[in-house]
Amino acid sequence: MTTRNDRMLTVEQLREEILSDAIDTVVLGFTDMQGRLQGKFIHGRFFLDSVLAHGTEGCNYLLAVDVEMNTVDGYAISSWEQGYGDMVFELDLSTIRRLPHRPGTALIQCDLSLEHGGPVRVSPRAILRAQTERAAKHGFTALAGTELEFVVFEDSYEDAWNAGYRDLTPANLYNVDYSILGSSRVEPLLRDIRNIMYAAGLDVESAKGECNFGQHEIAFKYAEVMTTADNHTVYKTSAKDIASQRGKSITFMAKPSEREGNSCHVHMSLRGLDGSLAFWDEATGERTPVYDHFIAGVLRTMREFTLFYAPSINSYKRFAKGSFAPTAVAWGHDNRTCSVRLVGHGAGARMENRLPGGDVNPYLALAAMLAGGLYGVEHELELEPETVGNAYESGAPTVPTTLREARDAFAGSEIAREVFGEDVVAHYVNYADVELAAFESAVTDWELRRGFERL
Incomplete structure (x- = not known):
């Protein structure tokens, strides 16, 4: 996959920087309803071994909370009755970038999909993509x-x-x-x-x-x-x-x-x-x-x-x-x-x-x-x-x-x-x-x- 410009990283460049210990942390983030980046900080070697190929998971309540991160009623996607299951973070490998103010850190932005497949249609990135x-x-x-x-x-x-x-x-x-x-x-x-x-x-x-x-x-x-x-x-x-x-x-x-x-x-x-x-x-x-x-x-x-x-x-x-x-x-x-x-x-x-x-x-x-x-x-x-x-x-x-x-x-x-x-x-x-x-x-x-x- 091509990068958006020459300051972004390819997958191979990211791999090389992780293996050389230039990068030790990969942040996986998606944008929630409030416009905030939410996600995980992944250790670089674990990212290469276990995450790069298939992404990671996060609770679907992240698209069903208020600004204070309180779980609230009324969302079809997520509730106590449904057990607050997971959604999949799908890596957009065109978005790999260094975060220079965070030493040894790269960021990858993600789309969201359902555990059984298909996009999470109510996620902001999916709405724009549509x-x-x-x-x-x-x-x-x-x-x-x-x-x-x-x-x-x-x-x-x-x-x-x-x-x-x-x-x-x-x-x-x-x-x-x-x-x-x-x-x-x-x-x-x-x-x-x-x-x-x-x-x-x-x-x-x-x-x-x-x-x-x-x-x-x-x-x-x-x-x-x-x-x-x-x-x-x-x-x-x-x-x-x-x-x-x-x-x-x-x-x-x-x-x-x-x-x-x-x-x-x-x-x-x-x-x-x-x-x-x-x-x-x-x-x-x-x-x-x-x-x-x-x-x-x-x-x-x-x-x-x-x-x-x-x-x-x-x-x-x-x-x-x-x-x-x-x-x-x-x-x-x-x-x-x-x-x-x-x-x-x-x-x-x-x-x-x-x-x-x-x-x-x-x-x-x-x-x-x-x-x-x-x-x-x-x-x-x-x-x-x-x-x-x-x-x-x-x-x-x-x-x-x-x-x-x-x-x-x-x-x-x-x-x-x-x-x-x-x-x-x-x-x-x-x-x-x-x-x-x-x-x-x-x-x-x-x-x-x-x-x-x-x-």
């Missing part, structure tokens, strides 16, 4: 890039936990959007992340400051959608780990404070299977009908698929007028007030979905965009007129403002059932129900401050 296969049937491959923002704090994760995540010290004490000085203050950490991620097989573009205090973004080059989702997950996990090694902490929460939230703008385009342009007519210098249908499909499904773009209670705190986080289901040319922004021309022509935040699961967001866009292509949906000016005041339909509203839109979506399957819809509706039940039973600091004495 849409890439659907695109291929139409003669397309999808390319994407994710722009993931985060906030850096001088406090360690342990100190932040002990402080109840209150009164932490951001790495910058003022707005450093595009500030060379502001980025330079955090550059030792940013540089480490960039260089380590490059060595791990990611194609790094740049870093820049953002608006919230201590907020930054590191950008990576676009790639085929599965590669982008895999890289996104490795980067997000590794950035936290690298920050922790330096006594700092990073959060990708969509809205960690009352100031600007962390976005994850997603860029996507289609190409022909032969690499030809699908979104741009070079002869006329204009968008193709395929591009217009694709945009129309993403817009048509945006409200119904918001659960895949904004998966947590906190996600919806970003959506506010004048915040650069969108509220209107609208499109425009280079218009950052719209949820869909068109940028570029020729080979660079692409659409930017500005809805997702830093807490997004990249597999689910990319699957939702691709599924909605392909629905538009299949049904030749007409693209509505462009929104010019301030989309916040345009009167266009708005995205859901709460997780409950998004949950209900997804649950009632016939298109979601058509493009993802009934099992996927039921699984992620239950995911939302679990989050809602947990939040609605919690007593918040806001309630205590308002009610302890005065009510």
